[in-house]
Amino acid sequence: MKKRHEILLRKLSNRGAYSYQELSDEFDVSTMTIRRDVDKLASQGLVIKTIGGVQKADAPSYFYETKLQSRFLVNREEKLAIAEKALELVRPGQTLFLDGSTTCQQFAKQLTRHSKGLTIVTNSALICLVMGEGTENTVVCIGGQFDKNTASFVGPSSEELSGNFFVDMAFLSTRGFVTTEGTFESSVGNLRIKQLVAEQCTELTLLVDHSKFRMRALCKAIDISKIKTVVTDDAAPEEELNILKEQGKQVYVATSNDVLKIEEDVVSAS
Amino acid sequence: MKKRHEILLRKLSNRGAYSYQELSDEFDVSTMTIRRDVDKLASQGLVIKTIGGVQKADAPSYFYETKLQSRFLVNREEKLAIAEKALELVRPGQTLFLDGSTTCQQFAKQLTRHSKGLTIVTNSALICLVMGEGTENTVVCIGGQFDKNTASFVGPSSEELSGNFFVDMAFLSTRGFVTTEGTFESSVGNLRIKQLVAEQCTELTLLVDHSKFRMRALCKAIDISKIKTVVTDDAAPEEELNILKEQGKQVYVATSNDVLKIEEDVVSAS
DNA sequence: TCAATTTATGTTAATATATCACACGCATCT
DNA sequence: AGATGCGTGTGATATATTAACATAAATTGA
Numbered sequence: 001m002k003k004r005h006e007i008l009l010r011k012l013s014n015r016g017a018y019s020y021q022e023l024s025d026e027f028d029v030s031t032m033t034i035r036r037d038v039d040k041l042a043s044q045g046l047v048i049k050t051i052g053g054v055q056k057a058d059a060p061s062y063f064y065e066t067k068l069q070s071r072f073l074v075n076r077e078e079k080l081a082i083a084e085k086a087l088e089l090v091r092p093g094q095t096l097f098l099d100g101s102t103t104c105q106q107f108a109k110q111l112t113r114h115s116k117g118l119t120i121v122t123n124s125a126l127i128c129l130v131m132g133e134g135t136e137n138t139v140v141c142i143g144g145q146f147d148k149n150t151a152s153f154v155g156p157s158s159e160e161l162s163g164n165f166f167v168d169m170a171f172l173s174t175r176g177f178v179t180t181e182g183t184f185e186s187s188v189g190n191l192r193i194k195q196l197v198a199e200q201c202t203e204l205t206l207l208v209d210h211s212k213f214r215m216r217a218l219c220k221a222i223d224i225s226k227i228k229t230v231v232t233d234d235a236a237p238e239e240e241l242n243i244l245k246e247q248g249k250q251v252y253v254a255t256s257n258d259v260l261k262i263e264e265d266v267v268s269a270s
Numbered sequence: 271m272k273k274r275h276e277i278l279l280r281k282l283s284n285r286g287a288y289s290y291q292e293l294s295d296e297f298d299v300s301t302m303t304i305r306r307d308v309d310k311l312a313s314q315g316l317v318i319k320t321i322g323g324v325q326k327a328d329a330p331s332y333f334y335e336t337k338l339q340s341r342f343l344v345n346r347e348e349k350l351a352i353a354e355k356a357l358e359l360v361r362p363g364q365t366l367f368l369d370g371s372t373t374c375q376q377f378a379k380q381l382t383r384h385s386k387g388l389t390i391v392t393n394s395a396l397i398c399l400v401m402g403e404g405t406e407n408t409v410v411c412i413g414g415q416f417d418k419n420t421a422s423f424v425g426p427s428s429e430e431l432s433g434n435f436f437v438d439m440a441f442l443s444t445r446g447f448v449t450t451e452g453t454f455e456s457s458v459g460n461l462r463i464k465q466l467v468a469e470q471c472t473e474l475t476l477l478v479d480h481s482k483f484r485m486r487a488l489c490k491a492i493d494i495s496k497i498k499t500v501v502t503d504d505a506a507p508e509e510e511l512n513i514l515k516e517q518g519k520q521v522y523v524a525t526s527n528d529v530l531k532i533e534e535d536v537v538s539a540s
Numbered sequence: 541t542c543a544a545t546t547t548a549t550g551t552t553a554a555t556a557t558a559t560c561a562c563a564c565g566c567a568t569c570t
Numbered sequence: 571a572g573a574t575g576c577g578t579g580t581g582a583t584a585t586a587t588t589a590a591c592a593t594a595a596a597t598t599g600a
Contacts, residue, residue: 002548020586030550035587048318048325051558052586055318125395125402125411132395132418141395141423143413148402153411157434164427272577290557300579305558321587322557 004029004037009046012056019053078209078233078254083107085254086171086207086231093117094168097197099190100124100152101173103207111137121165123193124152140165147189154189159196170201172222176215177208179243182224184217191221198222203229210235274299274307279316282326289323348479348503348524353377355524356441356477356501363387364438367467369460370394370422371443373477381407391435393463394422410435417459424459429466440471442492446485447478449513452494454487461491468492473499480505 004027011018020038024031038054041047048055083106090096090111098104098120108130111118116136122128123142131139142165144158172194176184183206185191198204204227213236229250232241236253244251274297281288290308294301308324311317318325353376360366360381368374368390378400381388386406392398393412401409412435414428442464446454453476455461468474474497483506499520502511506523514521 032551033549036548049321050319051321123413125398128395128416129399129421132416132421139416139418140427141411141413141416143393143411143423143428146398146402146409146411148409151399151402153413157410158413302580303578306577 002037005041008037008041008054012047012054017050017053017055021052023054078235079103079106081233081254082207082209082231083110085252086205087111087114088252089169089205089229089231090115090118095119095121095166097165097167097170097172097201098122098124098127099172099194099197100127100150101207103173103209104171105130107171107207121167122152123154123158123190124150126151142193149187150190152190154193159192165197165200167197167201169203169205170197171205171207172197173207174212174221175217177206177212178214178216178224179240179247180224181220182227183221184215185219185221186217188219191219194221198226205229205231208232208236210237213237213240272307275311278307278311278324282317282324287320287323287325291322293324348505349373349376351503351524352477352479352501353380355522356475357381357384358522359439359475359499359501360385360388361438365389365391365436367435367437367440367442367471368392368394368397369442369464369467370397370420371477373443373479374441375400377441377477391437392422393424393428393460394420396421412463419457420460422460424463429462435467435470437467437471439473439475440467441475441477442467443477444482444491445487447476447482448484448486448494449510449517450494451490452497453491454485455489455491456487458489461489464491468496475499475501478502478506480507483507483510 007027008018008023020031020034023034027034038047038049042049042054046057048057079102082103086107087110092115096111096118098108100123104122104124105126108120108122108127111120112131118137119140120127120131120137121140121142123144125141125146128139128141131137142153142158144153145155146152147154172183174183175186178184183194185194204222206227206229208230210233213232224247227249229252230244231252231254234253234255241251241253277297278288278293290301290304293304297304308317308319312319312324316327318327349372352373356377357380362385366381366388368378370393374392374394375396378390378392378397381390382401388407389410390397390401390407391410391412393414395411395416398409398411401407412423412428414423415425416422417424442453444453445456448454453464455464474492476497476499478500480503483502494517497519499522500514501522501524504523504525511521511523
């Protein structure tokens, strides 16, 4: 590895992108030479060639999990809208629990931007990283066996530990939600932790996008009686929301700017 | 958000990059239209424009921590060489502890590729994610308060939990290493956990690049008597290695292909 | 030490790519 | 109907990329 290569990588880690011209001036070599440097680094995946310059290759590919990444994109706008709405529920100085769902990741991102002085308890590695960047909040993580599908910690030692935490508000997402019964999960891993958290929080808030309503899954997780508040998006079925209100639940409906369903055919055909 | 935009993002999450021509054919619109789509998405940071096409914006920026990222680049080749060498020490079925250092991250990456059936215990969120991707190993994480500088978990509850784990081999890195005394750390956060792990492992291996030798830091962490094996790179001072050998330590020296020091002046001047 | 070889670099011309400006079709609103 | 705004396609122009060649510097082997 050449000296210029090393320096270029370090420069990129400070500032995200440089033009060939800038680099040519700074290193005092021709743009052609810089181009050749960049070609080499790009072929190793260390940088990304852009038009007229070079950009840092953000995170090495192992920094994220592909399945999670794609799940992050499903109903992205609704999840963002729900996360923003949920911000209204948080009071200064509170202790919160967030599960490892992508909805809660969005929520964590919003919390990082708009709040400080909170204590966040989670069992998700990604939430820790999300909140780690420039946050003014304290983040506590429950350990345990790492589940790569959800990037969160599950199993006996998690459960033991989560039994020690008592939070003001728990924010949970779910796989399926039946308004007369409660929430459902399809994997037993997260089930137990969610149940423990539901037991030990003062208030339980459910973050559910419209696609979860009227869906059951393998196991019942949390009984409807434990849920105090529900935050969803404006595509959620009216009648279900009415059932919740009749039960005395607080219902928050977030309006997402642009709800566009994607024909799965088009995508899977590619 | 337009339908084409949504679909393009999902396509990119499956396959990393597309040319304008391909997209033009698939969507049956002109390349100009695709270019305009990509421009919009690029301005939102959702994709990256490349020459003749578009590439997915790997991880959202909050997926990684900037300081960590840059630390990852310091002595990168030496750390990689050390990580590869350390692979030789691992036996099938063992239980290992890895700390949150960048050297151990490299090691974790190598383990993911070259081993299976191991149980890895760590207090680092990044190691979990590193090993989560396609690993055949079990990963267990110690929870606790999240330290954003090292992306690892520290504090009382971590210490309590780490007291429950007994591993075959612990791989630790360090801030400073004096061959006649032991290792040194500059933050108290990781100190206690490293000490506990050192107590409770059958074998302790130190992964240190040459820059750590003869350096002290705020607190003494681990006494030299506890260390059984040292893995370092070929720029480590000979005499120090001899001192280790005289003490009966196992010493492994990794040869990095290309050791080039970078003048800090040049970098910091930028 | 010198010549031979490789490697790194700069210059130019060609090719490919990106951008701009304009015109068209289509929907919406008054 | 006419006006407005939006998305789109076409072609001209500007810019960037690549390839080919020439030169300079470093490396190698006798």
